[in-house]
Amino acid sequence: MDYSATPRAARADGLETLDAQRLADAPQKRLGHAKAIAAITLGNGLEFFDFTIYSFFATIIGKLFFPVEGQLVQLMLAVGTFGVGFIMRPFGGVVLGGYADRAGRKAAMSLTLWLMTLGSAIIAFAPTYAAIGVAAPILIILARLIQGFALGGEVGASTALLLEYGSDRTRGFYGSWQFVSQGMNTVVGSLLGVALASTLAPAALESWGWRVPFVIGMAMGPIGIYIRRHLDETLPGVEDGTAAGGEGAAKAASKPAEQPASLPVRDLFRDHARSITTGVVTTIGGTAANYIVLFYLSTYAIRILHLPMATALWAAWTGAVVTVICSPLAGTLSDRIGRKRVLWVSRVLLIFAIYPAFMTLNASPTVPVLLAVVAGLALLVTFTAVPNIVMLPELFPRAIRATGMSIVYCLGVSIFGGFAQFFATWLIEISGSNLAPAWYLIGCSVVSLLPLPFMRETAGRALD
Template sequence: MKTPALNRPMTRRKTIVATTIGNALEFFDFTVYGFMALLIGKLFFPTSTAYGQLLLTAATFGVGFIMRPLGGIVIGAYADRAGRKKAMTLTIFLMALGCAMIALAPTYARIGVAAPMLIVLARLIQGFSAGGEVGASTTLLVEHATPADRGYMASWQFASQGLGILLGAVAVGLLTATLSPAALESWGWRVPFFLGMLIAPVGMYIRRHLEESLDVETPAARAKARRSSLSEVCSEHGRTVLAAILSIVGGTAAAYVVTFYMPTYAVRELGLPPTVALFGAALTGLLSFGLAPFIGRWSDRIGRKPLIVWSRIALVLMIYPGFLWLNQSPTPAVLFTVVGLLSITLVIQTVPGITMLPEMFPKHVRASGMSLVYSVGVALFGGFSPFISTWLLAVTGNRLAPAWYLLAMTLVSLLGLLWLKDFTGKDIDAAGAHQPA
């Protein structure tokens, strides 16, 4: 029996590599920006208070997420019309453009208010790109899988995010450890963004040689493409969209607080050295990259929902004690232990969660549906988590405030799972697999 082209080992490996490069670049850049928040705030948002600088920098981090829904809608529809690999090539080009703008941006001291405006514009471009990147790439991975290993294939989406976070944390940590504060402030902070620019051409080359998983040449495909994919997703799968957005609230809020906000929290609130906080984040990336494929295999055997539910219950039980312990004993060992345990629960819930999203929609609107759900959920509850956490700390004066926020978001996200169907092991392209919700 002949092996289908999409399921051949060489094709699948190339798909994993191409997807990993693009997603890793996206999260490398987002990680670097988050880890440089204190320095970027000083250079581009020189307000009268340190908290004001941090709030503006965190808000700019979140601004990139405002564009994610638009990027998800536009690039997701493009992926459903023109194909997954064309959409993925476009997203990596846009991400490189954003890297270049940040790397070359003059500071506030040189051009005044135009400096933060350039940063905001770069973040908007990157947010637009990221909104389409995750949907198109995860859809491609799922469509190169069989019903028996979709969790494993989709897991590389999250593994690549971990790789980007790991590389970003190590890069910033090494720069912080080896450069003087003056050198880091003068030019060192730009180095990671220049690295992002160099990675992009390699990613674009590999993606152009991918095997397309969407047949865009058949009359049926052209007829479906003429109808607005967003319109169809919202009108025929509206309940699924709402439930799916609700289901990812807790995971995405926790991911962005633990990964992107925790280094700033550890330095500013707990007095830990920047390098210690950064290598704590590197631990998160390492665990995500190393564990994700195994969790994907696990979800293929026992189902997506059981892993999500039990890992979120574990996260609920660990959040408050973890923050309390960290505040009572702010040592590197405690930081690494708390971050490591929280990261493991995040991997266990996120891998099956990100696999479920494209499984919920029929093929001709799969990228649009996946992009819409993920980008809206992340935009509302992920990107602004550092800002909300910083604001809560400033308003309440309670260093445990971020823990209460995460606790509430995680409990709310459990509700969305009640209305979602688990497609583990099923043919998601079979006739009647996706009845309107």
């Protein structure tokens, strides 16, 4: 009897069984990752749902809550209030980002969703200026401040968690779903805005129709909180230690546990000041492009080009669809050839494309031209924004990653993104040129390229 054949055969049978088990587990693993991505990105997507609706109905909100002389001034106040929420983002980044690095990503993201829900409820049910006077705009500002504070921590915690679920070869793809969620919620928000503007009479839309999307946004918060309860924590030393749900988290589980930072904000500014500076400057170009192309162009088409509201709203829908389709492609490309290369090429192309795009739009202010311009610019914006947002959390170690990402992103977004619509409208007012928003975006993009040569490439390298 050949005894040597027995263990060899047993090993072969064991390997076949193991391979079969891996194949059987693969669909379940992919499904688990898909659920995790959906749960993680839900809060940030809710932000863009609210922002989309607010941008679409900025003219109505300005009329109802800021009854001053002149439609352009009303619009400036309305979009200025849109930007007020961004003032609170750095504070939210410090407080909630630090909380995410101490208590865990899940706890911080649940808190941010409750705060977002509160802000949506205030806007949905706020009485107008005609009913309660000056208290009306104060309520709108308060709601935007609460939401801005919440999102200051949401972006850092959720993006850090996304990257920690990925591996060294897939972090760009995982991080890209942050923008997929934004695009999908913008699609839903824009379709809802178009439906309301198309089906309701102007009096009904102005009376109660514009409030409907905010009620829907308010209802989404508790649903998101419930879904996020089933996520695995990726911050070592919190709850169940490290996560078991992602490729990157599985690697972390094999390493000694790293305790959460006791003072993440202090550690961040003491040891990573250079990363903060380069990250903030690089973010300026991506966020300005994102808010000008995907949000302001709808308001621009209605107010400056005098296109009908129901028709012009399709511009945001077009930009959002392009974002949804192209974001995973941009993330995967950045995994393969590097974040810096994708960001550099796309941002330079955007610099050369933005001014001719605005010239074309003003020379032929029609809906087909508007949609074509938005689609082309959105493509470039996606390929410049995705590697940008993935690079930011990669600059910091796990113990202070959520805080670092929150602060860097919020400082860059707060002024140059949140007030992009206000700056663009103001530049048109003082210059008398409808092309002024293009110069704003060109300036932001050029400045944002300056630190890129001094930043290290993060694609394909170990996250921790």
